[in-house]
Amino acid sequence: MTGVVPNKSTGAGRPRASSPISGHPGAIVARQFSFWYGAKQALHEIDFAIQPRSITALIGPSGCGKSTFLRSINRLNELIPGVRREGGIELDGADVYDSSVDVVALRQRVGMVFQRWNPFPKSIYANVAYGPRINGVRDRHELDLIVETSLRRAALWEEVRDRLRESATSLSGGQQQRLCIARALANEPEVLLLDEPASALDPISTQRVEELLYELKQQLTVVIVTHNLQQAARISDNTAFFFLGRLVEAGPTDQIFTNPHEERTDAYVTGRFG
């Protein structure tokens, strides 16, 4: 791990990914997106563009729709009975909710990491190789290569290279979470969604995951839900503040944290509520 420790709070002059939305793969645009769980509306007409090859943090109090929005991008929410949505979310200019979209293919392009690490009760190797395998990669050498590359990208290779056949659950919590990231990366996604990936990790493991995300944004779009405002300030390029199912404000992280336009954003990031 080369270990660039991002220090966002003082890094105001750091260059930011500001390329046009359509340029790189991995651009996400929500258009008038609303979402309901039964009668309860969880998201209200979200209009939001996420820059490719950058880290976007979704912040806000619990139950304000951050995770719902995240899980709408890879359509993981639609498996819950009784849900409904309006509007759309575009990935690389194509609506992911279009009837022609193959959900399985979509989820291979959009990887996801959850709050609680959830490796399969299989070997470390089998966990990372799972995505490629169900996509039809059968060749032994190719799989070996994917597993190694993915584990290296997740900064886990050095720790597990001698124990790839051991059960994934024998790893520590922080290692399991990085294994889950490696597993998501094995599919070569354009987008990586993370739902509070570090909330159950100790500070050292959290730092490792943050460093890792910082590396990963060179190649893909990272969207992270976090309750940890320092974390959002440290690692993200852009921040979006959700409140009661609405997107209150989105913009460059520096601006959101130092000079927000909205009073509610200011109150939240300075800790006056939330």
Add this chain to the structure above:
Amino acid sequence: MTEFAARDAARAGVAASAPTPARPSRSWTEIGSEIGDRVYSWSIVGFASLVPILLLTIFVAVGVAAWPALRTFGFSFVTSSDWDPVAQHFGAAPAIYGTLVSSILALIIATPLALGVAVFLSEFAPPWLRQPVAFTVDLLAAVPSVIYGVWGMYVLVPVLRTHVMPFLRDTLHLGVLPLFSGVAYGPSMFAAGLILAIMCLPYISAVTREVLAAVPRSQREAALALGATRWEVIRDAVIPYARSGIIGGIMLGLGRALGETMAVTMLIGNRHEIAASLFAPGYTMASLIANEFSEATGDLHLSALMAVGFVLLLVTFLVNAAARWLVWQTARER
């Protein structure tokens, strides 16, 4: 109160309060609650040991009653096929063989069916269909075994003899295998295995349904988020996670099959012979005991039946131990 008693009491009081003079001696409530604690702890220990003691006494009682036969015939009791009450010679090999084969046959038929039912109910069935079907499957366990026996005798066996057995043997040409060859008797190992399959199906499927429902959502989502299809989620995330529980359910079904008496007695044909073909009649340990107990002539005959019971106990005990070990092994692999 006598003088001595009073003095003893005073001395005891001094002795008790001596180490902690500041505190008065313990109140009656404290002493009472301490006694209560003891009574409680001894009584739950008693209740808990009651079950192993009961099991042990059953083993001992059956073992003692079986001893004359086991001593007379030795190891040949489990290897000999000769069961002749008139000649006072007893060998239980056909019954042991029949118990094992009919139970294994039942599991081979019931397991895929039960897993299919459970997976369908917990993963695919529309909500309005789940409850009625689950209830119906569970109801199979509530049917008295004599009903299964009667139904088997008058419905299942004729169909087997006239349609299923000839179909398997001739149409599918399975007759080349010894297992499916020979005369298609109605009452047979095959019929017994089939009825046992129906009887253990609800157990396996109920347990499997529960363990599938207990698989955490995070496991399903992990597979889904990697682009798994619905079937791949079940195959790769749900079933492996639930594996040890499913094995437990299968073993529960096996336990049921090994000990089942009534329905098997009515359908297996009760013939003392190890036949290669599943279409031929056989015997099981449970049905042997049930059939001959009331008319056992002579002490050795009775003892031989007890010995059969002892072997049956041992077999079920070993199967359960093996099941425990298997569940433990697969659970540990996580």
